[in-house]
Amino acid sequence: MRRRDFLRNLVITTGGVTLGGSLLAACGGSSTTTTVGGLAIGTPEQPIKLPVTTQAIADGLANETGVLEILNWADYVNPESIALFEKQFGVKVVESIYDEEGAAIAKLRNGTFKPDLIFGMSATGLAKLVSGDILQPLNKSYIPNFGNVISGLRNPYYDLESQYTVAYMIYGNGIGYRTDRIDRNAFTSGNGYDVLWDSQYKGKSGVLDSPRDTIAMAMFRAGNFDANTSDPAIIKQAGDDLIAMREATNPKVDILAYTELPAGNRDINFTWSGDLFTALQYLPEGVSPEVLGFWYPPKTITTNDFFCLTKNAKAPVLAHQLINFLTDTDNALLNRSYVGYQPALETITVDMLLKSGTIPESLVDALVTPERYEVALSQVTLDPEIDALWTDQWIAFTAG
Amino acid sequence: MIKSPRLWTGLAIPGTTWLITLFAIPFYAVACVAFGTIDPIFRDAAPQWNPLLWNLDQAQNILVSLTSGPLRGVFIRTVVYVISAMILSFVIGFPIAYFLARHAGKRKLLLLSLIIVPFWVNYLMRMLAWVNLLSPSGLFSRFMSMFGINYNWLDGSPTTVILGLVYGYIPFLILPLYATLERLDWRLIEAARDLGASSSEAFRLVTVPMSKAGLAAAGVLIALPMFGDYYTNDLLSRSPNTEMLGNQIDFYLNNSTQPQNGALLVLVMSLFLAIFMSFYLRSTNRFAKETVK
Known part of the structure; x- marks a missing residue:
């Protein structure tokens, strides 16, 4: 690993x-x-x-x-x-x-x-x-x-x-994307996270196989910036939003943005900023490094x-x-x-x-x-009971 | 004939020891993790070795999830994928095994080797090779696009996962089937033809019934690992829409703070697979009795 x-x-x-x-x-x-x-x-x-x-x-x-x-x-x-x-x-x-x-x-x-x-x-x-x-x-x-x-x-x-x-x-959490397929303004003109919910990227998107990161991302999209929240309603809402994303885009849930974005298999991926630098090493011969872009949200982990x-x-x-x-x-x-x-x-x-x-x-x-x-x-460690609430929403999202 | 019961008891000791060491104790350990707790500091499993103190609350939650919660869909999907992959494996594998046993002649060894040799390569490497071939810029995808077939195999489709399962396990179906078919008394088929049966009737009424034991063994051999498989989906899909029970077990055991849920799912799957095993044992037992008659 x-x-x-x-x-x-x-x-x-x-x-x-x-x-x-x-x-x-x-x-x-x-x-x-x-x-x-x-x-x-x-x-x-x-x-x-x-x-x-x-x-x-x-x-x-x-x-x-x-x-x-x-x-x-x-x-x-x-x-x-x-x-x-x-x-x-x-x-x-x-x-x-x-x-x-x-x-x-x-x-x-x-x-x-x-x-x-x-x-x-x-x-x-x-x-x-x-x-x-x-x-x-x-x-x-x-x-x-x-x-x-x-x-x-x-x-x-x-x-x-x-x-x-x-x-x-x-490193920070944000969205890696292909600049030859998505305009940077798509992230800056409105709620940048919404691009991940856009059905035109169905089958060409991905999110991190990381419950805390990805659920927190859905919370940030909804304007809740406590990534350690113990509020069951906010956690549940984030889970529901991820299910809506799953139905709209059928995203991959993995940690392969660093290979899939440069290979052109994906247009967009919620990931760690460091992955985009690693991705440079995986660009096919003759492909410009400028095809890789990253949106660093104004408030993120x-x-x-x-x-x-x-x-x-x-x-x-x-x-x-x-x-x-x-x-x-x-x-x-x-x-x-x-x-x-x-x-x-x-x-x-x-x-x-x-x-x-x-x-x-x-x-x-x-x-x-x-x-x-x-x-x-x-991010900090959660109480086991709260952690279980987050895990439940992750299971609901990944169970398909 | 040696009648000493001590001798037979003694001869049973190695097998019994093997069974206890490699099955009973590990299985009990899984149960102790499943019905145990979590270390509050290190957040790893704290097995409860005393069955009288087993905590059944989490088991109840998992059962509810499997029957009416999010894991229900995963369970049903896993069963559907495995059954689909098994049917496809039989459709592909039986004719191959039949051809090898009946018609391969002098080329039998060569053909058998050609089937087996690719599987000397590590499963992970073979799947990664397929990932490269099936990617939109991969050789296979480009070849298919020459015929106007533009299909994104890796966009998280169930078809790819089922085909991956078939590819991964089909040699384990072909080989026992081949071994069974090769031992068939082909004179019985010739007799059936002599008595007026068409070739398809001879196949249906003689070959298939006589291959039952091999079919059951092959089915069990591929069904058991397919049910627990998680890496095929991991490598070829990774979409929530193709998540299998093995993926959930992997998540709970390796990436969550609730490893006991992973152990509980292992127990549930073991009980479910016991049904397959009992079917296999009953059918082989029945077949043995019929053969003796």
């Missing part, structure tokens, strides 16, 4: 709240704890300072020699970047792959996975990892590039003071993942070094050229990405800008 599967799984247990203002609030640092089903989590409104049960490694330790073990999603780091790191530090990096966050956490708990460094965990996963006493805090003295991280994510709501995490990639270090890491200094290496601007750009997703670094600006020639003008809208980030919505 690839990165997209992770995103699908991530949002199954997370919901949406506004990020921008709350991230700034997080910088101030109130840390009232929210508990969901016994799990202490941070929310943008109530950021959390996670408990620390062990000390971070001391300053100034020498790098370990030998092997650094990492746990990662498939194709979620550039092998060229890893080769550079290995050469620079004279070590060998061994990568294990996970394909589902919950399963990975279970294997970390029972000792099947024993990595030094984990890539791509979500805020939900973090709460579980801390609850399971699997992580150790980071020593930022080894990560001088930490200052490159987007300022709001240097003190994120899910981990105040970034005790355990350093942000890795960032924007989220990120991160690195974290295991408590029993055998090479903790090297693990810190790899985090530092990948948060270096040039190395992050090299990494992005393979992964596709946007590094969560404020030193990598939209202008820089455009000048790099790797992103066509038509995909500028797929980039997470500071402005978009400021008004972004976030």
